[in-house]
Amino acid sequence: MKMNLKALSNSVNQEIKDLKLALASMSDRMPDPIDAGCVVEQLQSLQNQLRFKEQYASRLLVAMKKQNNGEFGYCDDCGTDIPTERLQLLPDAPCCVDCQSIREYKSRAA
Structure with missing residues (x-):
C-alpha cells in the first residue's frame, strides 16, 4: 500500500x-x-x-x-499486514488492532 x-x-x-x-x-x-x-x-x-x-x-x-x-503496513509486534482501512484512518499505526489491544491492556495493568 x-x-x-x-x-x-x-x-x-x-x-x-x-x-x-x-x-x-x-x-x-x-x-x-x-x-x-x-x-x-x-x-x-x-x-x-x-x-x-x-x-x-x-x-x-x-x-x-x-x-x-x-x-x-506491517505490524511491529506480530508482523502481519495492518488492514488498509486502519492505515487510512491512522497512517502512523505501528501495529494491528489485536496487538494494539494487547499493548493497551498491558499499559493499563502496569
Missing part, C-alpha cells in the same frame, strides 16, 4: 508552525486582569495542541522511514 505520508507530514509540520506563531503572539500580549484566566486557558490549549501535533509528526517520520524500507 502506497500512502502519501510526505504530504501528510508537510501538512502537520505547517500546523505546528502555525501553532508556534499563535503561541508566540499570545505570549507577547499582556491581558488585562479580567481576561487573564481566559488567556491562560487559551495558552494551555495551544500548548496541548502543539504537543499532540509534534508527537504525531514524530510518529509520521517513523512511518515514512518504514515506507522507504518496505516495512510500512
Whole structure:
C-alpha cells in the first residue's frame, strides 16, 4: 500500500508552525486582569495542541522511514499486514488492532 505520508507530514509540520506563531503572539500580549484566566486557558490549549501535533509528526517520520524500507503496513509486534482501512484512518499505526489491544491492556495493568 502506497500512502502519501510526505504530504501528510508537510501538512502537520505547517500546523505546528502555525501553532508556534499563535503561541508566540499570545505570549507577547499582556491581558488585562479580567481576561487573564481566559488567556491562560487559551495558552494551555495551544500548548496541548502543539504537543499532540509534534508527537504525531514524530510518529509520521517513523512511518515514512518504514515506507522507504518496505516495512510500512506491517505490524511491529506480530508482523502481519495492518488492514488498509486502519492505515487510512491512522497512517502512523505501528501495529494491528489485536496487538494494539494487547499493548493497551498491558499499559493499563502496569
